[in-house]
Amino acid sequence: MTTTGKVWFVGAGPGAADLLTLRAARVIAEADVVIWAASLVHADVLAHARPDAEIVDSSQLPIEGVRPLYERAAADGLTVARIHSGDPALWGAVQEQLDLCRALGLAVEVVPGVSSFTAVAALVGRELTIPEVAQSVILTRLEGGKTPMPPGERVREFARHGTTMALFLSAARSGQAQAELLGGGYPPETPVVVAYQATWPDELVVRCTLGELEATVKAHKLWKHTLFLVGPALAATGTRSHLYHPGHFHTHRRAEPAARAALRRARADRSGVDQPGVDQPGVDPGGDGR
Numbered sequence: 001m002t003t004t005g006k007v008w009f010v011g012a013g014p015g016a017a018d019l020l021t022l023r024a025a026r027v028i029a030e031a032d033v034v035i036w037a038a039s040l041v042h043a044d045v046l047a048h049a050r051p052d053a054e055i056v057d058s059s060q061l062p063i064e065g066v067r068p069l070y071e072r073a074a075a076d077g078l079t080v081a082r083i084h085s086g087d088p089a090l091w092g093a094v095q096e097q098l099d100l101c102r103a104l105g106l107a108v109e110v111v112p113g114v115s116s117f118t119a120v121a122a123l124v125g126r127e128l129t130i131p132e133v134a135q136s137v138i139l140t141r142l143e144g145g146k147t148p149m150p151p152g153e154r155v156r157e158f159a160r161h162g163t164t165m166a167l168f169l170s171a172a173r174s175g176q177a178q179a180e181l182l183g184g185g186y187p188p189e190t191p192v193v194v195a196y197q198a199t200w201p202d203e204l205v206v207r208c209t210l211g212e213l214e215a216t217v218k219a220h221k222l223w224k225h226t227l228f229l230v231g232p233a234l235a236a237t238g239t240r241s242h243l244y245h246p247g248h249f250h251t252h253r254r255a256e257p258a259a260r261a262a263l264r265r266a267r268a269d270r271s272g273v274d275q276p277g278v279d280q281p282g283v284d285p286g287g288d289g290r
């Protein structure tokens with residue numbers, strides 16, 4: 001008889017157990033084995049597990065320590081929920097486990113989670129993409145840790161874009177982070193959010209400028225579980241997305257003619273040329289308007 005076990009890689013979100021998705025809660029509730037890292041995932045997440053589920057803390061285990069559990073799941077047809085912090089797609093060391101599980105003949109599936117960078121944006125009540133200020137978000141980390149950075153991925157190079165950046169895994173080298181960000185061209189007055197243990201009971205969220213980053217991090221003695229958000233979008237006001245502008249039309253909404261004309265004039269003023277034709281009925285000039 002062949003038994004096929006399955007491993008779910010589940011995003012637990014940034015910390016607060018009620019930031020778990022409904023799917024994550026269901027998968028944990030159905031699992032025979034729940035593997036979690038006590039150092040990274042809040043224990044309340046385990047409240048969803050079955051009373052008879054086998055619970056394994058992986059904080060102290062290398063992948064070789066988890067492998068026997070996956071082998072047993074393959075042999076006995078067990079369902080495993082492997083819980084990762086935030087979203088498993090970001091610095092989760094998930095790929096090597098996906099490869100291992102597939103090699104063992106296990107079915108695998110990933111449940112996305114709320115990443116810490118969006119959780120921190122929510123805590124400070126900011127959108128990371130502000131029209132005409134920042135339309136890209138760079139997710140990266142500082143080089144110099146245990147993991148070498150691939151060529152072309154230095155923070156200083158990314159900083160040249162001047163857009164919003166989320167810096168993971170970098171708090172222990174805050175002086176280097178500040179120097180790289182300034183060296184890449186962000187002005188010293190660029191707003192920064194420093195967030196430690198966001199959404200955990202002991203969370204700390206501090207705003208400062210880039211010029212104050214190192215001093216702020218050191219003053220609070222932060223070196224782990226800390227994320228930096230950097231960029232002008234963190235303080236920008238006064239710009240407006242076209243999405244909810246009365247002059248913007250799309251598949252589900254007609255534009256108000258006067259507002260539409262004002263929008264076109266503003267666009268022409270900015271670009272120096274009018275854009276004939278974009279008002280053709282049925283044409284959606286801005287796609288989803290953002």
Ligand SMILES: C[S@@+](CC[C@H](N)C(=O)[O-])C[C@H]1O[C@@H](n2cnc3c(N)ncnc32)[C@H](O)[C@@H]1O
Nearest residue numbers: 014086087091115116168169197198225226227
């Ligand atoms: C191994 S990475 C995992 C990232 C995770 N997969 C995510 O999507 O947020 C760990 C780093 O993520 C950031 N991080 C994760 N959770 C955090 C939280 N609750 N508060 C602040 N930073 C957090 C920190 O930069 C930390 O050093």
